Amino acid sequence: MADEICTNLPERVCKGCGLKGHLMCRYQFRDTLHFFMIVLPFFTASIGGMIRAGFGWWLFGWLGYMLFFFFVWEARVLCSHCPYWAEEGRILHCHANYGVIKIWPYHPEPMNKSEQIQFIIGVLIFLLYPLVFTVVGGQYLLAGIGLVCAASFGYLLYSEICNRCVNFSCPLNNVPEEVRKAYLEKNPVMGEASKKTNEED
Template sequence: MKERTLSRNICDANNSDCVKCSVNGKLMCTFNIKDTLYFILPVISAWITLILGIAYGFVIGKINLPILIIFSVGYIGYLIFFFQVWENKMLCSHCPYYAFENDRYVKCYANYGIHKAWKYNPAPMTTSEKVQFLIGITLFAGIPLILFLMIGLYIYFGVSLILTIIWLISMHFLSCSKCPNFSCPLNNVSKDVVDEYLKLNSVMRKAWKDQGYIID
């Protein structure tokens, strides 16, 4: 079913054109809290499991105070670096949500409110950036799992692993299948929808064609 896009466009067309647009409803062209909830609920569940597991490990003596401090500072520091600097550059700076010059913050379903630290780059991600992104997201999901394994909290490890798998599956079907950052290695949008969208975004179309992309 076609959806009315209420806020501004991520393409060349007017907002009023969204209702009759061929990709309307097939891409997340505007912020919708439902998309954010689908994306973030498994992540929040995994973080709650992490906090409970760390608290439990601390109470039963499997985690001492120095380890608690080192892990907390290290992991939170990594998250800030990953979202605000690293992923911001290699993934988000290529996204049409990053294109609005007057916005200092990204307003998308996944990273709403993240500061735009880099210049918008409409070209597709490079191979190096794709590899970096996969490494970065593996660390993001894998560090809590490694902690639980190292301190022997196998039930928390199992629950976290299941939640991580649920996140990847739900992201694949509910988010990556409609995300307008097409060159992300996890992106799952069909080529015909990508081509239809590029026909509506002259800046991205030129940058993609310059990199050898062929629109059917």
């Protein structure tokens, strides 16, 4: 499957491709660095808020949830539909979830409604977990800062990353339609799966 998707082919196949610069269709470390830079303020505010609120030990619960969400739940409902998931090997090389172990098979078809809803619920739990404890502990200023950081993360994610991401069926994806079509034409495995799903709907 990997050799049928241009994202996972040698970079020489990209020569002359008009999509270069419009999509994050090749892994680059700077994209991962960019992602973590925009989420870092939220992590900093959340960890500081929970510790100041007296719930430092509950950070282990948050860590446990993140491991479950990113490596199991999100990996199935979101990541397994991404062309990066089709790459050979057991480790995901992606700008956002780099290092996730691929325990699920690749699904070239788009996410269904259930998967999209599950993804949104999972993200909300991830974001709200530390904020709830910070509020309960009376650290309202830090909770407010955390909320602003979460909103900033969401805005920057949507406007700077999701508009170039190749996982087109993600609820946050906002890649222009003409760019999507051009990529799917280059990758008929995904294009046919997407077309079949649309016909069934």
